[in-house]
Amino acid sequence: MEALYYHKESNNQVVCSLCPHNCRISDSKAGICKVRQNKSGVLTTKNYGRVSSIGFDPIEKKPLYHFYPGSEILSIGSVGCNLQCQFCQNWQISQTSVEDFKRRTEKIGSDEIIKIARSKERNSGIAYTYNEPTVFFEFMLDTAKKAKENNLNNVVVTNGFINQEPLNELNNFIDAYSVDLKAFNEAFFIKYTKSGLEAVKNTLINIAKANKHLEITNLVIPGLNDDKKEFRLMVKWIAENIGNQTVLHISKYYPTYKLKVESTPIEKMLELNRIANEYLDYVFLGNVLLPESNNTNCPGCGELLISRTGYVVRKHNVNSYGNCINCDTHVFDYLN
Numbered sequence: 001m002e003a004l005y006y007h008k009e010s011n012n013q014v015v016c017s018l019c020p021h022n023c024r025i026s027d028s029k030a031g032i033c034k035v036r037q038n039k040s041g042v043l044t045t046k047n048y049g050r051v052s053s054i055g056f057d058p059i060e061k062k063p064l065y066h067f068y069p070g071s072e073i074l075s076i077g078s079v080g081c082n083l084q085c086q087f088c089q090n091w092q093i094s095q096t097s098v099e100d101f102k103r104r105t106e107k108i109g110s111d112e113i114i115k116i117a118r119s120k121e122r123n124s125g126i127a128y129t130y131n132e133p134t135v136f137f138e139f140m141l142d143t144a145k146k147a148k149e150n151n152l153n154n155v156v157v158t159n160g161f162i163n164q165e166p167l168n169e170l171n172n173f174i175d176a177y178s179v180d181l182k183a184f185n186e187a188f189f190i191k192y193t194k195s196g197l198e199a200v201k202n203t204l205i206n207i208a209k210a211n212k213h214l215e216i217t218n219l220v221i222p223g224l225n226d227d228k229k230e231f232r233l234m235v236k237w238i239a240e241n242i243g244n245q246t247v248l249h250i251s252k253y254y255p256t257y258k259l260k261v262e263s264t265p266i267e268k269m270l271e272l273n274r275i276a277n278e279y280l281d282y283v284f285l286g287n288v289l290l291p292e293s294n295n296t297n298c299p300g301c302g303e304l305l306i307s308r309t310g311y312v313v314r315k316h317n318v319n320s321y322g323n324c325i326n327c328d329t330h331v332f333d334y335l336n
């Protein structure tokens with residue numbers, strides 16, 4: 001299928017403008033993401049309708065804590081990625097092509113996905129996730145359009161490395177984003193992800209301006225992106241540019257894929273949690289066994305609003321308008 005967002009150049013070359021790599025691709029070659037290929041001067045998307053995983057997940061797993069908490073969401077992923085993170089948790093599907101993928105991808109149409117999504121009562125919509133959805137942009141867009149026609153929400157779980165024009169088009173159909181902000185350090189981005197920080201910052205600002213629900217995840221890797229001063233700059237930037245009500249998930253790192261660094265000590269997680277709480281109202285700790293670090297408390301009076309134990313989510317002192325029952329502070333725009 002022909003891809004969106006590219007132009008043709010001489011000698012059958014094409015330039016893809018979907019993400020900030022802006023790959024120049026010769027005939028029969030693919031871009032950095034391995035799934036957009038030049039076929040005789042036409043850029044094609046090889047993973048259109050090719051799904052590596054499909055299933056219902058708790059929405060908290062995305063992670064999204066303030067978007068229909070306690071619901072499930074039909075989650076789909078394909079193969080390929082425009083980043084090459086040395087610490088990728090899904091490298092088996094992200095760092096491969098359709099041809100080289102060890103398991104076979106399943107061919108599925110948008111209509112079938114909508115049908116599955118509608119088959120479960122507690123399902124809140126469709127999440128484009130697992131591998132980087134930007135690299136299956138056309139299939140995500142077509143499915144998201146149909147999802148909106150069927151009153152389903154669309155959620156994108158992304159590294160945020162996308163050009164602004166395609167993001168603007170996507171915003172027309174997406175309700176919520178979960179974005180990885182992998183560090184607040186350009187050198188880290190270049191060395192460990194083969195991408196860049198500025199583009200991700202632009203994406204975060206764009207999503208916030210489009211008034212979409214946005215939650216940010218920061219994976220803390222000891223010695224690489226856990227500097228206190230740098231972390232403080234990051235949360236200050238989030239508060240000033242996205243808003244102090246932005247949900248931040250500080251996530252514990254475990255060794256995976258190519259990176260051989262010890263997992264994040266709990267003391268470091270707690271220290272960064274304290275710093276983040278100086279600037280942001282809703283900070284959660286991911287991948288740690290500290291139940292209270294996953295509860296939502298009212299920023300106005302401290303009352304417990306939602307508790308989370310694993311993926312068991314309970315509402316407490318919150319009314320159906322998303323307000324704290326004790327002091328009436330508005331906390332949730334999206335509740336079941």
Ligand code: SF4
Nearest residue numbers: 016019022023031033
């Ligand atoms: S989406 Fe893929 S082909 Fe297009 S610019 Fe990004 S990495 Fe290159």
